[in-house]
Amino acid sequence: MNRQEIDALVKQMNVDTATGEVHPRVQQVVVRLLGDFFQAIQDLDLTQTEVWKGLEYIVDSSKSNELGLLAAGLGLEHFLDLHADEVDAKAGITGGTPRTIEGPLYVAGAPESVGFARMDDGSESDYVDTLFIEGVVTDTDGQIIPNAKVEVWHANSLGNYSFFDSSQSEFNLRRSILTDTNGQYVAQTTMPVGYGCPPEGTTQALLNKLGRHGQRPSHVHYFISAPGYRKLTTQFNIEGDKYLWDDFAFATREGLIASVTDITDPAELAKRGQDKPVKHITFDFKLVKDLATAPTSEVDRRRVSA
Ligand code: MBD
Numbered sequence: 001m002n003r004q005e006i007d008a009l010v011k012q013m014n015v016d017t018a019t020g021e022v023h024p025r026v027q028q029v030v031v032r033l034l035g036d037f038f039q040a041i042q043d044l045d046l047t048q049t050e051v052w053k054g055l056e057y058i059v060d061s062s063k064s065n066e067l068g069l070l071a072a073g074l075g076l077e078h079f080l081d082l083h084a085d086e087v088d089a090k091a092g093i094t095g096g097t098p099r100t101i102e103g104p105l106y107v108a109g110a111p112e113s114v115g116f117a118r119m120d121d122g123s124e125s126d127y128v129d130t131l132f133i134e135g136v137v138t139d140t141d142g143q144i145i146p147n148a149k150v151e152v153w154h155a156n157s158l159g160n161y162s163f164f165d166s167s168q169s170e171f172n173l174r175r176s177i178l179t180d181t182n183g184q185y186v187a188q189t190t191m192p193v194g195y196g197c198p199p200e201g202t203t204q205a206l207l208n209k210l211g212r213h214g215q216r217p218s219h220v221h222y223f224i225s226a227p228g229y230r231k232l233t234t235q236f237n238i239e240g241d242k243y244l245w246d247d248f249a250f251a252t253r254e255g256l257i258a259s260v261t262d263i264t265d266p267a268e269l270a271k272r273g274q275d276k277p278v279k280h281i282t283f284d285f286k287l288v289k290d291l292a293t294a295p296t297s298e299v300d301r302r303r304v305s306a
């Protein structure tokens with residue numbers, strides 16, 4: 001069939017058959033995606049078996065709750081960022097800290113504090129470096145934004161995230177910090193290690209068929225929000241990690257690389273209540289003012305809360 005015939009068939013089966021109320025947006029999307037899919041089946045000469053294996057793969061990925069991971073690993077989530085950047089630019093929205101993917105491991109409801117939070121529960125302190133992360137939230141002119149909400153989450157030294165890793169305490173390495181009167185947030189935590197896809201999972205199984213690894217560099221996730229500003233979803237990825245520019249989820253971007261320094265000065269350590277050297281990262285955020293005419297900066301997706 002040519003594309004016209006395919007589109008006519010799709011319309012005949014899913015548009016002309018309507019007898020009830022139509023959701024026009026859903027209809028538009030279904031018609032387009034089915035047409036593209038039928039065309040691909042034809043172009044690739046997909047067998048019936050191949051099509052069913054594909055649907056079964058989606059079932060299996062859903063059952064193991066890996067669809068979010070798959071979206072990250074296939075670059076869908078990164079593509080959505082690149083597309084959102086283009087849409088924003090067309091609406092006159094530029095500048096500010098770059099966005100990058102949320103990933104599948106956010107948990108709502110983390111403990112809130114003002115200015116400072118200790119994020120780790122101490123269970124790794126004996127053998128993992130303590131890390132201080134600090135920065136200021138400003139607008140694109142450099143004006144500080146007090147009371148901005150800094151939601152931050154990251155992995156432990158095994159690359160695992162609390163909640164999804166039931167061996168960790170509740171909300172370990174997850175906090176919500178409001179910037180202080182100087183627009184500053186400080187987090188005391190432990191050095192994260194990069195995530196790897198479950199080796200026996202559905203995502204890694206597909207990545208294997210593509211000859212790809214499923215590793216991320218060490219990184220820290222953020223949502224930054226403040227009234228009147230566009231919500232920012234981003235991360236920093238840590239310089240020196242072998243996967244920094246080889247991230248299976250493509251989250252590393254210019255402007256989102258953090259370098260780690262050592263704090264060894266005894267007076268500085270004492271000020272922070274530390275008795276051994278610690279690591280330090282500075283990471284500031286620039287928020288863009290919201291515009292009534294702009295596309296929304298909120299992404300509504302299913303998220304767990306604890
Ligand atoms: C992660 O920690 C992550 O950030 C992404 C994008 C995918 C899997 C695990």
Ligand code: FE
Nearest residue numbers: 103105195221
């Ligand atoms: Fe992550």
